[in-house]
Amino acid sequence: MDAYxxxxxxxxxxxxxxxxxxxxxxxxxxxGATLIKGSTVxxxxxxxxxxxxxxxxxxxxxxxxxxxxxxxxxxxxVERSKTEGxxxxxxxxxxxxxxxxxxxxxxxxxxxRHCGIKKVIYSTNNGYxxxxx
Numbered sequence: 001m002d003a004y005x006x007x008x009x010x011x012x013x014x015x016x017x018x019x020x021x022x023x024x025x026x027x028x029x030x031x032g033a034t035l036i037k038g039s040t041v042x043x044x045x046x047x048x049x050x051x052x053x054x055x056x057x058x059x060x061x062x063x064x065x066x067x068x069x070x071x072x073x074x075x076x077x078v079e080r081s082k083t084e085g086x087x088x089x090x091x092x093x094x095x096x097x098x099x100x101x102x103x104x105x106x107x108x109x110x111x112x113r114h115c116g117i118k119k120v121i122y123s124t125n126n127g128y129x130x131x132x133x
Contacts (some may be wrong), residue, residue, distance in 0.1 A: 043073075069107070075111065
């Protein structure tokens with residue numbers, strides 16, 4: 001995982017993911033994700049506290065129920081031709097609106113690999129990191 005410095009072009013995808021995170025009603029962990037293919041925004045989502053059957057395929061039952069994480073919401077109901085080789089930007093914000101660590105969990109990482117996502121760029125407490133899948 002390498003440090004990532006956004007360009008002006010990719011900053012807009014990060015900004016959209018941050019706006020999505022701010023829309024999350026989940027009180028403690030507010031995440032947003034933007035799915036990008038080429039230079040096109042394919043989908044965007046925030047996390048929600050409801051069961052997600054797609055995510056459950058990638059989560060161990062001992063870890064509790066699979067809720068709709070932002071990354072899952074961004075790939076759900078999107079054709080494989082749009083997810084294959086795509087990039088996801090993931091941002092977490094705290095209650096003060098500051099960006100925090102949003103490294104994808106094992107469930108989301110597995111689901112994104114399944115969908116053919118090639119790269120994840122996620123927020124940290126002081127910048128961004130890249131995860132290649």
